[in-house]
Amino acid sequence: MPSLEEISKSVHDLLTTALPPVMALLTGFLIAGLLVIGLFTVLGLVLVFMERKVSAYMQIRVGPNRVGFKGTAQTLADTLKLVLKEGLTPSGSDKFLFNLAPFLVLITSMLLMAPIPFARNFQMWDLNIGVLYITAISSISVIGILMAGWSSNNKYSLLGAMRSGAQIVSYELSAGMAILTVVVLSGSLKISDIILSQQNGWWIFKGHIPVIISFVIFIIAVTAETNRAPFDMAEAESELTAGFHTEYSGMKFALFFLAEYVNIFIVCAIGAVLFLGGWMPFHIGSWGAFNRVMDYIPSSVWFMSKTFFLIFVIMWFRWTFPRLRIDQLLNLEWKYLLPISLFNLLLVTLVAIMGWYF
Amino acid sequence: MNFQYSGMPNVQSPSDYLPILIQFFVAAGFVVLVMAATHLLGPKRKSKIKLETFECGIESRDNARIPISIKYFLVAILFVLFDVEVIFMYPWAVNFKELGITGILEMLVFMVLLLTGFFYIIRKGALKWA
Numbered sequence: 001m002p003s004l005e006e007i008s009k010s011v012h013d014l015l016t017t018a019l020p021p022v023m024a025l026l027t028g029f030l031i032a033g034l035l036v037i038g039l040f041t042v043l044g045l046v047l048v049f050m051e052r053k054v055s056a057y058m059q060i061r062v063g064p065n066r067v068g069f070k071g072t073a074q075t076l077a078d079t080l081k082l083v084l085k086e087g088l089t090p091s092g093s094d095k096f097l098f099n100l101a102p103f104l105v106l107i108t109s110m111l112l113m114a115p116i117p118f119a120r121n122f123q124m125w126d127l128n129i130g131v132l133y134i135t136a137i138s139s140i141s142v143i144g145i146l147m148a149g150w151s152s153n154n155k156y157s158l159l160g161a162m163r164s165g166a167q168i169v170s171y172e173l174s175a176g177m178a179i180l181t182v183v184v185l186s187g188s189l190k191i192s193d194i195i196l197s198q199q200n201g202w203w204i205f206k207g208h209i210p211v212i213i214s215f216v217i218f219i220i221a222v223t224a225e226t227n228r229a230p231f232d233m234a235e236a237e238s239e240l241t242a243g244f245h246t247e248y249s250g251m252k253f254a255l256f257f258l259a260e261y262v263n264i265f266i267v268c269a270i271g272a273v274l275f276l277g278g279w280m281p282f283h284i285g286s287w288g289a290f291n292r293v294m295d296y297i298p299s300s301v302w303f304m305s306k307t308f309f310l311i312f313v314i315m316w317f318r319w320t321f322p323r324l325r326i327d328q329l330l331n332l333e334w335k336y337l338l339p340i341s342l343f344n345l346l347l348v349t350l351v352a353i354m355g356w357y358f
Numbered sequence: 359m360n361f362q363y364s365g366m367p368n369v370q371s372p373s374d375y376l377p378i379l380i381q382f383f384v385a386a387g388f389v390v391l392v393m394a395a396t397h398l399l400g401p402k403r404k405s406k407i408k409l410e411t412f413e414c415g416i417e418s419r420d421n422a423r424i425p426i427s428i429k430y431f432l433v434a435i436l437f438v439l440f441d442v443e444v445i446f447m448y449p450w451a452v453n454f455k456e457l458g459i460t461g462i463l464e465m466l467v468f469m470v471l472l473l474t475g476f477f478y479i480i481r482k483g484a485l486k487w488a
Contacts, residue, residue, distance in 0.1 A: 032377070033380060033383075037384065040388075083399055084400055085396070085400055086400045086401050086403070092411055103386065103389050110381065111382060114378060124377065124381075132448055150423070153422045153423065154411040154412060158422055158426070159426075163430075166430045170433060173440050173444060176441075176444040180444070180447055184454065188452065189448070189452060241414075251395070255389065327485070327486075327487035331485055334436070339473070342473070349462060353458075
């Protein structure tokens with residue numbers, strides 16, 4: 001079976017021989033863009049289905065099992081239904097901002113797809129400040145959420161958006177710090193360099209306790225950043241109806257929903273890249289035979305299984321912890337996570353200077 | 359500032375950011391397509407009551423843009439301060455090996471100054487929600 005790297009290389013060669021250079025470049029970009037859209041929709045469908053199945057089994061029920069083979073077409077049917085629904089814009093709303101908000105949220109999460117390495121040498125855009133780019137772009141989505149909440153002219157929406165804004169910007173700090181610990185250890189902001197630095201062991205194993213601490217902080221922070229339970233203050237369906245997207249209906253709502261699930265995928269992919277070695281196979285020191293068997297598994301499978309494992313963990317959280325109140329949530333971040341991650345960063349610097357990692 | 363890994367000569371020019379521009383337009387095109395499709399396919403039966411904002415089944419009252427707790431604003435201000443700090447740490451985190459102990463001490467001074475302000479804010483009760 002050809003690897004994704006070989007396929008992309010042969011497509012690239014085909015384009016460069018058949019077309020003039022500028023056209024080849026543009027066609028390449030266009031193909032990449034279309035692939036991202038395809039991946040986007042597939043991810044949305046798969047993740048929503050996975051969420052429903054995971055929550056079903058955690059509550060000892062079966063979940064969707066009628067449409068398609070064992071319910072797999074359920075989300076497709078739901079999407080079809082949503083496309084055929086009326087998209088309302090409430091009369092009291094700010095119509096321009098109301099319709100702009102889904103654009104902003106979805107474009108942000110699509111831009112975040114660019115630097116994600118799906119397999120060995122299979123990355124749309126490997127820029128030298130990849131990690132900084134991810135932190136920078138991911139903070140734009142909060143503007144979309146605030147925009148949606150404010151423009152709806154609905155009390156629930158505004159409350160949800162305000163909470164969500166405060167929450168996302170707060171947890172961005174400790175997420176940024178947790179990312180920085182890996183940057184300190186690998187000495188680069190480039191995603192491919194970070195992955196290559198984990199060739200002889202993933203950072204979570206190599207970096208001792210400080211990296212484990214920052215991994216835990218990272219997972220907590222991204223759970224909050226993607227508005228997932230137990231931090232789903234923005235939606236909090238039992239008190240705020242649907243939070244910032246109460247007024248959105250039909251496909252406009254679906255776009256928010258899609259962006260939310262793709263964001264979960266993206267943050268888990270970043271977590272897998274930084275802490276779990278991205279597409280690097282699992283190796284144990286000098287076990288030659290074991291390592292060779294691990295090398296046989298394609299790199300894309302490694303990447304996807306790590307990412308989906310983290311996604312499963314985040315879904316697991318949802319049915320394990322009760323929702324926090326907004327002041328508890330901000331206390332957790334500002335009084336505990338932020339100081340801990342600051343000191344943890346210093347600790348990691350010490351570890352890196354002293355060379356205490358393997 | 360040196361963002362490159364071990365001095366590799368891969369300085370990027372603005373044209374290297376072209377993929378992101380194209381990605382932006384592809385994404386925008388996708389959203390426009392979806393919005394147009396749902397606009398064409400979906401029914402359009404609008405009535406005054408249907409276009410009202412939702413409010414627990416009662417008639418919606420007053421403007422929703424009510425004053426919001428000042429704490430949210432305070433959190434936003436705090437975020438701006440601390441985010442700038444995190445941004446300062448990025449170039450340092452890449453280069454701290456070359457900067458050595460001096461760099462660490464300077465960072466320590468920076469963090470101590472910040473944490474002093476941080477404890478002042480906590481003591482002032484910025485995060486106390488009555």
